[in-house]
Amino acid sequence: MSTTSTPAENGATNGATQRAGQGQAASPARPRPELPPAGQTPVSQRPHGGVGDRFRLWWDALARPAQWGVGVPFILLVALLPILNIPVLTTVGTNFGAVMAQFGMYALLAIGLNVVVGQAGLLDLGYVGFYAIGAYTLAIMTSPDSPWNVTQPEGWLSDDWAWLAILPVAVAITAMSGLVLGSPTLRLRGDYLAIVTLGFGEIVRLLADNLDEVTGGGQGLKSVAYPRLGVTEELPNGVFSAGNVGTTLSSGVWWFWLSLVFIIISLLLVGNLERSRVGRAWVAIREDEDAAEIMGVPTFKFKLWAFVIGASIGGVSGAIYAGQVQFVIPTNFNIINSVLFLCAVVLGGQGNKLGVILGAFIIVYLPNFFLGRTSLFGIPIDGNEIANYRYLFFGVALMVLMVFRPQGLIPVRQKLLTYGRELYVAARRALARVHDGAPPAAYATSAAASGPAGGGAGRTPATGTRPDGATDHDETTDGGTR
Amino acid sequence: MLVHGVLAADPLIGFDLAALGRNFWALTVDGLTYGAVYALVAVGYTLVYGVLRLINFAHSEIFMLGMFGQYATLLALGFYPSGDAFDKGVLLTVVYLGIAMIGGMVVAGGAAVGLERVAYRPLRKRGAPSLVFLITAIGASFVIQEFVHFVLPALTGGELGGVNAEQPIRLVEPEVQFTLFGANVTNVTLIIVLSALILALATDMFINRTKFGRGIRAVAQDPVTATLMGVSRERIIMLTFLIGGILAGAAALLYTLRVPNGIIYSGGFILGIKAFSAAVLGGIGNLRGALLGGLLLGVMENYGQVLFGTEWRDVVAFVLLIVVLMFRPTGILGESLGRARA
Numbered sequence: 001m002s003t004t005s006t007p008a009e010n011g012a013t014n015g016a017t018q019r020a021g022q023g024q025a026a027s028p029a030r031p032r033p034e035l036p037p038a039g040q041t042p043v044s045q046r047p048h049g050g051v052g053d054r055f056r057l058w059w060d061a062l063a064r065p066a067q068w069g070v071g072v073p074f075i076l077l078v079a080l081l082p083i084l085n086i087p088v089l090t091t092v093g094t095n096f097g098a099v100m101a102q103f104g105m106y107a108l109l110a111i112g113l114n115v116v117v118g119q120a121g122l123l124d125l126g127y128v129g130f131y132a133i134g135a136y137t138l139a140i141m142t143s144p145d146s147p148w149n150v151t152q153p154e155g156w157l158s159d160d161w162a163w164l165a166i167l168p169v170a171v172a173i174t175a176m177s178g179l180v181l182g183s184p185t186l187r188l189r190g191d192y193l194a195i196v197t198l199g200f201g202e203i204v205r206l207l208a209d210n211l212d213e214v215t216g217g218g219q220g221l222k223s224v225a226y227p228r229l230g231v232t233e234e235l236p237n238g239v240f241s242a243g244n245v246g247t248t249l250s251s252g253v254w255w256f257w258l259s260l261v262f263i264i265i266s267l268l269l270v271g272n273l274e275r276s277r278v279g280r281a282w283v284a285i286r287e288d289e290d291a292a293e294i295m296g297v298p299t300f301k302f303k304l305w306a307f308v309i310g311a312s313i314g315g316v317s318g319a320i321y322a323g324q325v326q327f328v329i330p331t332n333f334n335i336i337n338s339v340l341f342l343c344a345v346v347l348g349g350q351g352n353k354l355g356v357i358l359g360a361f362i363i364v365y366l367p368n369f370f371l372g373r374t375s376l377f378g379i380p381i382d383g384n385e386i387a388n389y390r391y392l393f394f395g396v397a398l399m400v401l402m403v404f405r406p407q408g409l410i411p412v413r414q415k416l417l418t419y420g421r422e423l424y425v426a427a428r429r430a431l432a433r434v435h436d437g438a439p440p441a442a443y444a445t446s447a448a449a450s451g452p453a454g455g456g457a458g459r460t461p462a463t464g465t466r467p468d469g470a471t472d473h474d475e476t477t478d479g480g481t482r
Numbered sequence: 483m484l485v486h487g488v489l490a491a492d493p494l495i496g497f498d499l500a501a502l503g504r505n506f507w508a509l510t511v512d513g514l515t516y517g518a519v520y521a522l523v524a525v526g527y528t529l530v531y532g533v534l535r536l537i538n539f540a541h542s543e544i545f546m547l548g549m550f551g552q553y554a555t556l557l558a559l560g561f562y563p564s565g566d567a568f569d570k571g572v573l574l575t576v577v578y579l580g581i582a583m584i585g586g587m588v589v590a591g592g593a594a595v596g597l598e599r600v601a602y603r604p605l606r607k608r609g610a611p612s613l614v615f616l617i618t619a620i621g622a623s624f625v626i627q628e629f630v631h632f633v634l635p636a637l638t639g640g641e642l643g644g645v646n647a648e649q650p651i652r653l654v655e656p657e658v659q660f661t662l663f664g665a666n667v668t669n670v671t672l673i674i675v676l677s678a679l680i681l682a683l684a685t686d687m688f689i690n691r692t693k694f695g696r697g698i699r700a701v702a703q704d705p706v707t708a709t710l711m712g713v714s715r716e717r718i719i720m721l722t723f724l725i726g727g728i729l730a731g732a733a734a735l736l737y738t739l740r741v742p743n744g745i746i747y748s749g750g751f752i753l754g755i756k757a758f759s760a761a762v763l764g765g766i767g768n769l770r771g772a773l774l775g776g777l778l779l780g781v782m783e784n785y786g787q788v789l790f791g792t793e794w795r796d797v798v799a800f801v802l803l804i805v806v807l808m809f810r811p812t813g814i815l816g817e818s819l820g821r822a823r824a
Contacts, residue, residue: 199800210793395624
């Protein structure tokens, strides 16, 4: 990726734009990756009417401290949800804390998968493989059933801190597996990648099932380590132990809190990446890989990055899972889980970090909500039956969603690109005010016409071409404001 | 179950080359029966991919519906699940199998066309990106599976569908007919391989020799020009799904002959993935590639399971896919349905 723009490069941009436009006109029938419709009108033309838009405007207008001032209480509220026991919200058939713990894990998975699918645009149908590798790494290294157990009494690692000590190992190994899977396969085209990753997810499960000596085969591994904290007379194994049930602060709540910490860490991490050069490269790859390659984005490298980062977040989630249930068996890592994770990402709105968390919540919470319920708002229902039908509902929901709202419930607002455009518009307005009398109206399309120099930052790395002919100048984002 | 007794002794991953050498021909023959089924299902994937550039993820469920279709046909013909095979004589058995196969074809073909109508056509009208198609296909796959899982038993009064596999209806008792290079060839193997061969030849002729086939190839090659030349793209797409569904229905009957206990709502999934692997192996979008890839995958899988142990069967298939794609990303025969000679 070059950091200086030359006239030759600018020429290449325009040429690529034109060619992309012609290709589009020549074969309208063949489906091509396109932006969701929401992003097609320039931001300054779009009425800021929707709830999401208004929220976004309001949020962006807040100062950093004010954002923290709103965000922290909100996170605290979410964290306290399982304790508050709100009658409508809580689950009847299962422990609400356990449901929230599962939600935490799924949210992590959704964030990780979102990096791969939503941001880099790589369809990964074997994401459950990384989840399994994270869980199994932890289990193999801490379960007394496994030959490679490093915890006491056989090993050297204290039981109390084993979970936390092995967690980085699990993440490292998962990241490595992402590298191993990614390096041969990421050179493949999108469709092939989907099926190869699907095969990978199945291979991981079959390995876990068949390598009996190490993984315990179909029996799985028992007595996996967990953080041994808060040991009291009543809870000899600490608050994180699976034995801590029946209390308000059950183990599920503690695990939910722990996963919240990891969710926040990974949100910060992924958010920062998103706003960095890496994130811009991902957007460019997602929108048009060939154009990105031509513009000098090392696509393979950044795709591999997305894969590895996504994998490691999945590994964290797997490690949390193994610690929470304290035992792992291969059947919990079926391919259908992969599809469910993808469901969460697509449902919430791929590319949007908060959207996919909502998607994860829906996927986990809805079936559990109905479980054991005999009436809803006074109407008698058979909740267990409804919970059984969840895959049917998810399938129908996916199909309906894809027809009417393919961008998901909370779609990504092409934030980076929009931000750059808004900045540009604001700059033009300010200029117009200075020069007094110049027309204030300036849209992103005119920015495209005037070339990258109009953006002012003098960099062309992640300039993507779009089917509607507009050129996105997200390089304005690093024009000194951040 | 000729060769399944041979297991590797090594506890982790065995490598029993001697067993492979001993049973080479038996494994090849048995592998061909699986391969024939993969090949027929793979044609459905490859045709749809060639015409629409879409991985029809729900095709495995079409195959599964085909299994239920032929089973229901057999029930309607008065057969019932029993331990022993019905002895109707060669001619009548073939006739009954033919009727059951047609039943499977009708159900699977109808389902495939219905799927195209309900799920894919609205998306095509909106010009959705390919990821949206794929996710819809996944959704459709869920819906069909859960339909057979929960709704079908309610509709049929528990006769069909549900959590458990159907009790097998046996029309043919596997009997050794003759030996080929020391490998026993049973009547089941003969039926499967011969029927698949006939169907494959018929499909190849249909695609390469008939007017409709020319239309399919034209749309695969260049949809716009094909439309300008008077080819109805929508009709061709429907025809493509229909052919894929019909072949999946036929494959469903053949598969249940080899694996009588496989009729279950989740029974199509892995087979579908493998059939897709077979299509990719041969070069997706390429009809003959799909047939070759299917046979190759079936045979290699059988070799692999004797080399490494039965439990590694699926792993062998997926590793083979990854390795082939690494060295030949467009499959063995290369992609493209359209480029096949006119």
